[in-house]
Amino acid sequence: KQEVTQIPAALSVPEGENLVLNCSFTDSAIYNLQWFRQDPGKGLTSLLLIQSSQREQTSGRLNASLDKSSGRSTLYIAASQPGDSATYLCAVRNAGNMLTFGGGTRLMVKP
Amino acid sequence: GAVVSQHPSWVICKSGTSVKIECRSLDFQATTMFWYRQFPKQSLMLMATSNEGSKATYEQGVEKDKFLINHASLTLSTLTVTSAHPEDSSFYICSARDRRRETGELFFGEGSRLTVL
Numbered sequence: 001k002q003e004v005t006q007i008p009a010a011l012s013v014p015e016g017e018n019l020v021l022n023c024s025f026t027d028s029a030i031y032n033l034q035w036f037r038q039d040p041g042k043g044l045t046s047l048l049l050i051q052s053s054q055r056e057q058t059s060g061r062l063n064a065s066l067d068k069s070s071g072r073s074t075l076y077i078a079a080s081q082p083g084d085s086a087t088y089l090c091a092v093r094n095a096g097n098m099l100t101f102g103g104g105t106r107l108m109v110k111p
Numbered sequence: 112g113a114v115v116s117q118h119p120s121w122v123i124c125k126s127g128t129s130v131k132i133e134c135r136s137l138d139f140q141a142t143t144m145f146w147y148r149q150f151p152k153q154s155l156m157l158m159a160t161s162n163e164g165s166k167a168t169y170e171q172g173v174e175k176d177k178f179l180i181n182h183a184s185l186t187l188s189t190l191t192v193t194s195a196h197p198e199d200s201s202f203y204i205c206s207a208r209d210r211r212r213e214t215g216e217l218f219f220g221e222g223s224r225l226t227v228l
Contacts, residue, residue, distance in 0.1 A: 031215060032214070032215055032216075034216065034217065036219070041202070041222070041224065042221055042222060043115075043117070043204055043219045043220050043221040043222040044155075044204065044206075044219035045219075046216060046217070046218060046219070049214055049215075049216045051214065089154060089155070091155075091217075093215060093217075098145075098157060098160070099145070099157070099206075099217060101154045101155045101156075102154060103153070103154045104154050
């Protein structure tokens with residue numbers, strides 16, 4: 001059974017800092033890995049999708065890496081802004097359509 | 112990206128009543144949709160996989176007679192919480208995969224917050 005862990009569970013940083021969110025998974029036989037953002041009381045917004053054959057994806061100030069063999073992914077956020085404050089979730093897709101979610105990292109960027 | 116819409120976004124009901132939540136893929140067809148449940152400050156837990164034209168597949172521990180799922184068309188899946196009780200109060204989120212996209216990316220609705228009094 002796939003298990004996904006995110007560290008840290010919560011993070012508070014001053015505006016402008018670069019930061020890294022971590023995601024680890026136990027079963028490396030994944031199809032893809034997806035990073036999401038969730039604002040309080042809202043649904044999920046897809047940020048980045050990394051296929052199992054890829055090592056990283058970039059979108060604006062966000063960069064996600066994937067090391068499938070070690071079961072790890074990181075989400076790098078450059079020059080953080082207060083608007084980046086949210087919960088960040090990583091989810092792993094194994095064979096089939098099922099996504100397994102991590103517990104999330106609650107990020108607070110202080111002005 | 113593809114758009115998934117949920118309705119209602121929030122609902123309050125009395126204990127014992129039934130509540131229906133709709134999940135629509137607005138600009139794509141989805142043969143498969145997924146229903147998740149999220150408790151406060153917790154991550155998403157998959158409840159069931161909704162398959163167009165066939166019965167839903169429920170995860171272990173999810174009562175299929177309590178959480179009725181219907182996927183009548185390629186753009187609509189519904190989740191009905193029957194005889195709701197306060198412990199059913201939660202945030203319900205659906206997702207769908209755009210089968211035109213080879214990436215397998217999943218898109219999520221905005222969620223529906225259910226409060227059972």
